[in-house]
Amino acid sequence: MNFTLAILGRPNVGKSTLFNRLVGKRLAIVDDTPGVTRDRRAGEASLSDLRFNLFDTAGLEEGAEGTLEDRMRQQTQAALDDSDICIMLYDARQGVTPMDEHFAAWLRRAEKPVVLVANKCESHKAQDGIYEAYGLGLGEPIALSAEHGQGLAELYRALVDTLQENGIDPYAHEKEEEEKRRRNKEAEDAFEIEEGDMDYEFHDAEMDSEDEKPLRLAIVGRPNAGKSTLINYLTQQDRLITGPEAGLTRDSISVEWEWEGLPVRLFDTAGLRKKAKITDKLERLSANDTLRAIQFAEAVVLLLDAERGIEKQDLKIAEHIVNEGRAMIIALNKWDAVDDRLGTKKRLLDILTRSFPQLKGVKVVQFSALTGKGVQFMMPAIEEAYDLWNSRISTARFNEWLTDTLEKHSMPSVNGRRAKVRFGAQIKTRPPTFLMFSNRPDDIPESYKRYMENELVRDFGLPGTPIRFVFKKKDNPYEGRRREKKESKRGKRWKTGK
Template identity: 50%
Template sequence: MPLPTVAIVGRPNVGKSTLFNRLVGKRVALVDDRPGVTRDRRVGTAHLLGLEFQIMDTAGFEDEDPASLPGRMRRQTEAAVREADAALFVIDAREGVTPLDEEIARWLRVEDTPVIVAANKAEGRGGEAGRLEAFSLGLGEPIALSAEHGEGLVDLFEHLRPFVEREEVEEEQLDPEDPDRPLHLAIVGRPNAGKSTLVNRMLGEDRMITGPEAGITRDSISIDWEWQGRKVKLVDTAGLRKRAKVEDKLERLSVQDTRRAIDMAEVVVLLLDATRGLEVQDLKIASQVLEEGRALVIALNKWDVAEHASSLFNGVKAALVEGLSQLKDPAVLTVSAVTGKGIDQLLGAAFTLREAWNRRTSTGELNRWFEQAVETNPPPAPGGRRIKLRYITQVKTRPPSFVVFGTRVDQLPESYRRYLLNSLRKYFDLGAVPLRMTLRAPKNPFDR
C-alpha cells in the first residue's frame, strides 16, 4: 500500500527544500540562498513524530511564460499538487504575504487538494506578524514553522495527521538476493545528453523538466517505476562537466549529488550524445562508475539523428575498449529518447547485468576454472623462481570480489592478474561487470 503524499509548494526561496530535508531527516535536496535552486520534483519518505508519508519538494512557483524554463517548472509543481493527498503551502513569515503568495493562494483555492499554510522562518517572535497576515490568504489557520531550527513541528503534525495518518503496515524488507527487489538504475552523463528526456520516455509522462538549456536538472531525482512487471528505482542526475569548468557552488553540489547517486546504484547507464561522439569526459565518468564497483551500460542516445551510424558505433566501441582498462568488452547499446527505440533492450541489459553483479560462484566451480586457466597460461618465474598460485575463492558480491592465494604473489605482474580477470569474466559470463581480485600469500611461520 503506497504512502500518502504531501507536496510542498510556494514561491522561490521560502525554505521549501530546507523543510523537505528536515522531514526526511537528511540533506538530500540542494539548498542555497539563491532562488530557483530546485527545478524537478524530488520525493522522499518523511517521518514526523510517528507519522510516515511521502514528501514532495517542488520548484518555486513563478508567474512566467509557460514555454520558458520557470514556466515548465511551474507545470511540474501544478502536477505535483494534483497528485498529492495534501499540499503544504510555505510562505516567508519575515517578509509577510507577497503578491506572488496571493496568486499561488488563488490557484490553490480552486484545486481539490487540501492545503495547509506554513509560515516558515518564524523562529523567535520575528515571524508572528507574517503568520497573522497569512490568514488573508483564505486557506485556514497558518502554522508558524522554522525549518532551519526544527521549530513548530508539533503544530505541523496536528495539521497533517488527518490527511496522512493510516494503519501501520509492516515495512517490507528488501533482500539483496531477492530477484523481485527494485533495480536501482542511475542515468548519468554530460549536460544535454538527453538524460531527463530518456527518463520521461521510459515513464511515458513529462515527469522531468526538459529543454534546450544545458544543466536543467540539478538534484538527483529518484522515481519508483515498473517495467514489464519488474520494479525499478530510476534516478535522473545532473550533467557532469569537466572538473575545471565547475566553478559555481551550486553546480559543485549537483556534482556531489550525482556521485552519491552512482554510489547508491546497482547499474549505471552512461548516456552519450551520438551527435557529439565520445569525449574524454565520458571516459572519466565511466571510469568513476567502475571504480565505485557499479555495473555499467553505455547508451548512445539521439541515434535517430546520428550520421554514419555504423562507423560511429564501431569507433565509440573501440575507443571505450582502449580507454577503459577495467573492462575488456563494455556493454554498448543505441537508444533514442525521442522515439523510445532501444529502451527495452537497455532495461533488459540492465537487469541481466544486475544479476551478474550479484552472482556468487562456488569455490569448487572457481577452482576448476582456476586450475585450467593456470595450466593453459602458467604464471612467470621472475629470477628463475616460480610463482605458485594455489586456489581462489569469492569473498563478496556487488561487485564480485575474489581472493587468489599463492606464494610470491607480490611479484605477479599486473598483466597476469588482468589475464585471470578476463578469463574469469569470459568463463562465467560475467559481462560488463567490474570485478575485484586480491592476491594473498599464506603467513610464513619462520618470518621472524
Template identity: 50%
Template sequence: MLPTVAIVGRPNVGKSTLFNRLVGKKLALVDDQPGVTRDRREGQAHLLGLDFTIIDTAGYEDEDPQSLPGRMRLQTQAAVENCDVALFLVDARAGVTPLDEEIARWLREGDAPVVLVANKAEGKASEGGVMEAFGLGLGEPIPFSAEHGQGLADLFQALLPHLEREDEEGADAEDDSEADIESAPLKLAIVGRPNAGKSTLINRLLGENRLLTGPEAGITRDSIAVDWSWTSREGVERPVRLIDTAGMRKRAKVQDKLEKLAVSDGLNAVNFAEVVVLLLDATRGLEAQDLRIADKVLEEGRALVIALNKWDTVENGSALYQGIKQALSDGLAQVRGVPIMTVSAATGKGLDDLIHVAFETRTAWSQRISTGILNRWFERALEANPPPAPGGKRIKLRYITQNKTRPPTFVLFGTRLDELPESYRRYLVNGIRKELGFGAVPVRLTLRSAKNPFGK
C-alpha cells in the same frame, strides 16, 4: 542445508577457541581450566569462502557412560556420526597423549573423514608435538594456532575436498537469495554530460512528462528517483527504480555552487545504483568527459552500460559506432566489452533492449561462484599460463575465493604476491570475466600472502 564440521579432542586443547575463530564471535566460553564446554554448540562458520555449520563438542574423556563426562562423550560421538568431516585437535605444545591415541583409534574406525589439526603450534616449542601427531595414523597434521589465527589457509585447503560437493549445493541454496535479487527493483541510474537527453529518455520510458526537459543544458539539479514497471519480452512485469541525474561537466567548468551540489548529488546516485547507463549524445561522439564519468562509475564498482542517444539523427552510423567502440576499448582498458546500445529517447527506439541488457548486467554483477568451481577454473588457468619466477624464485599461487558480490570481489592467496606482475593479475581477472560469466562488470581481485611468524 550447510555441511557440518565437528571439532573433537581431549579437554583443553583449544576446541572452543577454534570454534570462536571460525564463527567470528566469542560464542563459546573459553578458559584455561578443562571441561568448560559440556553441550554441543553450533554456529555458522565462514572460512575464506567456505560456509559450513561448525559444532563445538565437549572434551572427549574415557569415563563411565552414566557419569557426566561419559554423557558428554556420547554427545561428542553423536556429533561426529552426523557430521560431514571431523576436525581432530591435539595440543602441539603438550605432544600426543594416550587419550589422543584412543580418540584417534575411535575416529579411524568411524565413517567420517578426519582432518588432524595440531593446535597451539605457534613457536618452536611446538615442533616436536607436530611431528608426534604424524604417528596417529590420520594423515599429515596441520600446524595451527586458534588463538592467533595462524594456519587458516592450510585448514581451508584440507577442508575443501570434503566440503566441495556440499559447498556447491550451498551455492544452489543461495539461488533463493539470487532469486530475491532478481525480483527486487532494478536500481538504474542515468548519467552523462549536460543535454545528452537523460530526462527525455526517462520520460519516454514512463510514457509521461514526469521530468522537466528542454533545449537548455543543466535543467536537472536534484537526482530524481521514479518507480516504474517494465514488461519483459516474456510478458513478465519487473520493477525498476529509474534515477535521473544532473549533467556532469568537466570539473574546471563547474563554478556555480548549485551545479557543484547537483554533480555531487549525481555521484551519490551512482553509489546507490546497481546498474549505471552512461548516455552519450551520438551527434557529438565520445569526449574525454564521457570517459571520466565511465571511469568514476567503474571505480565505484557499479555495472556499466553505454547508450548512444539520438541515433535516429546520425549519418553513417556504422563507422561512428565502430569508432566509439574502439575509443571506449582504449579508454576503458580495465573493462573491455562494456555493452554499447543505440537508442533514441525521442522515438523510443532501442529502449526496450536497453532495459533488457541492464537486467542481464545486474545478474552478472550479483552472481556468486562456488568455491569448488572457482578453484577448478583457477587450476586450469595456472596450468595454461603458470605465474612467472622473478629472480628464479617461483611465485606460488595457492587458491582463490570470492568473498563479495555486487561488485564481484575475489581474494587470491599465495606467497611472494608483491612480485606478481600486473599483467598476470589482469590475465586472472580477464579469465574470471570470460570463463565464469561475469562479462564486462567490474571485477576486483585483491592479493593476500600468508604471514610468516618467523619472517623476522
C-alpha cells in the same frame, strides 16, 4: 494507503530543507540560490507516527508559455494534483509578499486541504511575518524552523486535524500494517511442522525482502545528452523537465517505474561537465549528487550523445562507474540523427575498450529517447548486465580454473623470487569479488592481475562485468609452533643454568 503531501511556495523559502527534514535524509540539494529545485522530487517521509509520501516542488513562478518557468510551474501543478494535502510555505522573516498572496489565491481555487506554514521562525524577527499571514485566507499559520527542527509538533497536530476534517484517515497505513501482522501471526500459529515432513521448505525472509526491493538504475552522462527525455519516455509521462537548455536537471530525482513486473527506481542525474569548468557552487553540489547516485545504484546507463560522439568527459564518467563496480551498459541516444552508424559505433567502442579493457564486451544499445525508437532494447540489456553482476562461481570450479590459468602462463619473478598463488574463492557478488592467498601478494605485477582478470571474464562468460581480486598473504601454520618451541628451549636452559 499512505496519504500524499506536497510542499509548495515561492522560491527560496526553505521547501527542500523541510523536505530533507521530513524524509530524514539530505536528498534534495539545499542552497541560498533561488530556484535550485526544478523537478518535483518524491520521497517517503514520517512525522512522529505519521507515514506519508512527500513531494518537494519547484518555487512557484509565473512565465510565458513554453519557458522554463512555465515548465517548472507545470511540474508543481502535477504535484498538487497528485497530493491529498499540501503545505504552503512562506518566509516569515521577509513577511507575506505579493507572490505569496498570488499563489495563496491559486491554492484556494485548487480546493485542496492546505496547511499554512511560516518558515524561518527561529528568531523574534519573524513575529510580524506570522501575523501578516492571517490575511492569506488559509487559516492560522504554523510557526516553524525547518533548518533547526522547531515547530514540528505543531505541524503534526495541524496535519492530523486537517486530514481528519477532510475525511482522510492519517493512520490508515499503520492500521493496514497492524492487520497484516495480525494475519501473519495467525498463519504462523496455525502452521505446524511434523518430524519427517519432507514437504517443508525453508525460505530466507531476508533474501525474499531483498528480491522485493526495486532495481536502482541511474541514468548518467554529459549535460543535454537526453537523460530526462529518456525517463519521460519510459514512464510515459512528463515527469521531468526537458528542453534545449543544457543543465536543466540539478539534483538526482528518483522515479518509481515498473518494467514487465520488475519494480525499478530510476535516477535522473545532473549532467557532468569537466571539473575545471565547474566554477559555480550549485553545479558542484549537483555533480556530487550525481556521483552519489552512481555509488548507490545497482546498474548504470552511460548515455552518450551519438551526434557529438565520445569525448574525454564521457571517459571520466565511465571510469567512475568502473571504479564503483556497477553493472553498466552504454546507450547511444539521438541515433536517428546519425548518418555513418556503423563507423560511429566502431569508433566509440574502440576508444572505450582502449581506455578500459575491462569494458570489452559491454552491452551497447542505440535509440532515440525523443521518439522511443529502439528504447525497448535497453532494459533487456540492463537485465543481462545485472545478472552477470550477480554471478557466483563455486570454489571448486574457481580453483580448477586458477590452477589451469597459472600453469598456462606462469607468474614473472620479482627480484629473483616468484610469488605463488595457492588457492582462492569468491567472497561476494555485486560485483564478483575473489579472495586469493599468496606467499608474496605485494609482488604480483598489475599486468599479471589484468591477465587473470581477462582470462576469468573469457572463461566464465562475464563480458563488461567489473571484477575484483583481493590478494592476501597466507599465514604459515608452523610459525607459531616454531616460536613456542624456541621459547620452551629458552625456558629449559634458564632452569638448568646451561
